[in-house]
Amino acid sequence: MNAAATPATPPAKRPAGRGRNLELPEHLKAYKGVWVFIEHDRGHVHSVSWELLGEARKLADKLGSSVGVAILGGPDEKLEAFAAEAFGYGADKAYIVHDPVLLGYRNEPFTKGLTDLVNKYQPEILLLGATSMGRDLAGSVATTLLTGLTADCTELNIDPTSRALAATRPTFGGSLLCTIMTLAYRPQMATVRPRVMAMPRAEEGRSGDVVQETLGMVESSIVTKLLDFLPDATSNQINLPYADVIVSGGKGLKNPENFKLVFELARVLGGE
Incomplete structure (x- = not known):
């Protein structure tokens, strides 16, 4: 990775930085496209997923590539409806995994499901919300894939020289902004907090392709067990x-x- 710290007020031009021209290994050049993990719970998609789709569309347009979404959930969850909504926000393709062990978030099955999709379809950029679920999942997925992860980003861009994801995040208590690029690994991963990126405008009638995949995990092989869901009495009133x-x-x-x-x-x- 290549990191360059800049003042909180960015200068007009950033320095080139050491390693900017690092050649991407041949086997990683096949990685194409920008993906967003669609976070949902109790039948509702977290708004940060749509915010990230707006950014993913901008990044993909700069790269001349497509936008995909990964949607994981239980057998009876309305994942296809989430995919249709994602197409309106700029997605071109939805990768869906239905499985009984994906009903309710648990790290182990979701990590396997997302890493399996990445290994098979090879997106070059993967974005997740910096929520409780997103932070937990992003860290384990990045570790499993042996790739870089930039957390709590405030800006996402494409470096014109390397065509790498330039992910900017605050550091040292917000006194500096650090732009990080994962130059020699794929996918490039980043998390973004809710409300940091603008909510895109949905385009009615926009459609895309849906790819159905399987997980292949059995409940007995998963260490954690989901026993029950106890909602907070104020969870539906205060956001x-x-x-x-x-x-x-x-x-x-x-x-x-x-x-x-x-x-x-x-x-x-x-x-x-």
Whole structure:
């Protein structure tokens, strides 16, 4: 990998950087396309997946390649409907895996499913949301594939010289921006936090190709077990990642009853 730290206010021109002209190994030149992992739970796709699709479309257009989405889930989950929605946001092809062990997120089966897809179809860029699920999955997939991963990116671009993914992220407490390129490995992976990238506009009537794949795992071979799902009572009412104003309280409120003041202030400010 090649990393160059730049001030928080980027200069007009970045230095070329050591290793910029590193030749990509011959067997990795077959990797083409930009993929987005579509994160979903309880029948709903996380908005960060659509935000990433907007960026993936821009990156793919610069590379002259296509946009794919990887969608994993249980036998009865509406993955094909998610794929149809993804086509509207810019995807050209959807790779879908239905399997009983993929009902509810667990690291082991999802890691195998995603790495199997990458090894078979060879995308050059793979993007995931920097959510609890995305961070957990991205790290294990990158480790399994022995490739580079840039986490919590604030900007994604294509380096004009190497045609590599230039992934920019804050470092040293946000005082510097570091642009990282995975030059000699594929796929190039990055995670992006929700709301960092703009939500693209959906194009009605846009379609794409669907590829169905199988996983081939049995429940008895998976260490973790999903016993039950206990939803948070407020999970359907409050969405902090997408709130413009957040009001919080601590020990100074003395007792639970005084938290009503926090909710009242949030209501007045139009926040959560």
